[in-house]
Amino acid sequence: MASAEAHTVLPRPTFDKPVKVLIVVSPYYSDIAKGLLTGAKAELDAAGATYDVVEMPGALEIPTAIGISDRRSNFDGYVALGCVIRGETTHYETVCNDSSRALQLLGLQGLCIGNGILTVENKGQADVRADPAGQNKGGGAAAAALHLIALARKWSRETKGIGFMPRGEDTLMAGNPGGNTTT
Template sequence: MIEQFKPIISGNGLRIGIVQARFNEEVCEGLYQACINELLAQGVLEDDILYITVPGALEVPLALQMLAQTEEFDALIALGAVIRGETYHFELVSNESGAGITKVGLDFNMPIANAILTTENDEQAIERMATKGSEAARVAIEMACLYEGLDAFMGGNAVNADDAANI
């Protein structure tokens, strides 16, 4: 029989860092409110949440990296909105911010929920902001619990960031 590992998913005791882009402010604020509401509903305490803002989606990975370096967080959340315009800039910002977020997560062995919306227009972004904000909170909690639970299951032998650099 195949053994399946299922962590207990709870926000209790988790420390979460949120980095939010300010560009497309109305959408980003909606993402943030939905995210915070879900974190609190899942048991994360207000005192265990650090929230910072940066100018735009391209600045999010650097801020996430700064938080990850502290080793004080169980998971991080990226919030932002990139809405297609008339130039290639949409593709650049979407691709580079996504790649940067993924790189930080892998480099620091840190769960990061990426809720930087990439939409065709304002209407799509507004329609998705509440769902994606709350999903980001649930993803961050689940991945933090998975990492913590799997590490305990493996006797504290899950790969840490220092070991990951040598793989």
């Protein structure tokens, strides 16, 4: 059974501009997914965030869905929700490791992702972790995404001043047909 040790919960971040989050959930174990989703939605609602929900067949598709969304939409952050329960084959390790690694790589690229994909030995462990009145791992994943969004906004600027920046219209650029010329 899951440990009931107390842990620190950070205060919910506040935002001066609207926050839009995509929740990507796998309903493979629908009752577990429902609990995770309920917890995540409640946390996002409490923070005043808006969200959309998309479903994917399994945990392995969740990072791909987030990557596609990041390239083609305008979400501030993402919440990944699902459950992988150990079975009789090594497929469990593959799904756990690959989905987690892919989410981590997306995060290292700058995406704000709360990982709520449960990796458990049995359904009883999943039930405790998914229960919004229990360990509320869905709410915890949403909170993690919100904290990452707050951090990204804290350190963002209109321009970062990295690389070459044009100085203005009087700057000559190579390959600029019809640009300013001097005689």
